[in-house]
Amino acid sequence: MLALRPFSPNDIPAVAGIVRESLRENYPATIYVDIHKWWRDGFIVAETEGRIIGFIAGVSNAPQNARILMLAVLEPYRKRGIGSTLMDTFLQQCALRAMRTVELEVRVSNGNAIQFYKRYGFQIAGTLSRFYTDGEDGYKMIRHL
Numbered sequence: 001m002l003a004l005r006p007f008s009p010n011d012i013p014a015v016a017g018i019v020r021e022s023l024r025e026n027y028p029a030t031i032y033v034d035i036h037k038w039w040r041d042g043f044i045v046a047e048t049e050g051r052i053i054g055f056i057a058g059v060s061n062a063p064q065n066a067r068i069l070m071l072a073v074l075e076p077y078r079k080r081g082i083g084s085t086l087m088d089t090f091l092q093q094c095a096l097r098a099m100r101t102v103e104l105e106v107r108v109s110n111g112n113a114i115q116f117y118k119r120y121g122f123q124i125a126g127t128l129s130r131f132y133t134d135g136e137d138g139y140k141m142i143r144h145l
C-alpha cells in the first residue's frame with residue numbers, strides 16, 4: 001500500500017539512494033536539509049511497506065512561483081501512478097500556497113519525463129544551454145496554475 005508523507009531528515013539515506021539510482025547525481029546530505037527548511041510541505045516522500053520508493057522536492061523561488069528541483073521513483077515501481085500521485089500532492093500544496101506558476105528543468109534527452117510533464121500541462125519555455133554538469137542541455141518547463 002502506498003503512503004505519502006512529508007520528508008524528514010531521517011529519510012536522507014533513502015532519498016539520496018534514489019537520487020543516485022534514478023537521477024545519477026550525488027549531492028551532499030546538506031542539500032536535502034536545506035530544501036526541507038525552505039519549504040517543508042514541498043518535499044514529499046512515497047513509501048510502501050516501510051520503504052521509500054519515490055519523492056518530489058520543490059521550493060518557492062519567487063513570490064507565487066514554485067520550482068520542482070527533483071522528482072524520481074525507483075525503476076521497478078514506475079508506471080504505476082506513483083509519480084502522478086507525488087505530482088498531484090505537490091500541486092495541491094502549490095494551490096494551498098496560492099502559487100501561480102510551477103517551473104522545472106529536465107534533460108533534453110529525458111523523453112519519458114518530458115512526456116510525463118506535458119501530460120500535466122507543463123510547456124517547454126526555453127532551452128538551457130549546457131545546464132547539466134555533464135554538458136547536456138536542459139529544457140525549462142512551466143505550468144500555470
Ligand SMILES: CC(C)(COP(=O)(O)OP(=O)(O)OC[C@H]1O[C@@H](n2cnc3c(N)ncnc32)[C@H](O)[C@@H]1OP(=O)(O)O)[C@@H](O)C(=O)NCCC(=O)NCCS
Pocket residue numbers: 022023071072073074077078079080081082083084085105106107110112113115116119
Ligand atoms: C518521471 C517519473 C518520476 C515518473 O514516475 P512514474 O511513477 O513512472 O509515473 P506514473 O506511473 O504516474 O506515470 C508514468 C507513465 O505511466 C503511465 N501509467 C501510470 N499508471 C499506469 C499503469 N497502471 N499501467 C500502465 N501505465 C501506467 C502514466 O500514464 C504515465 O504515462 P506518460 O508518462 O505517458 O504520461 C519516473 O519515470 C522517474 O523517476 N524517472 C527517472 C527520474 C527522472 O527522470 N525524473 C525527472 C527528472 S526532471
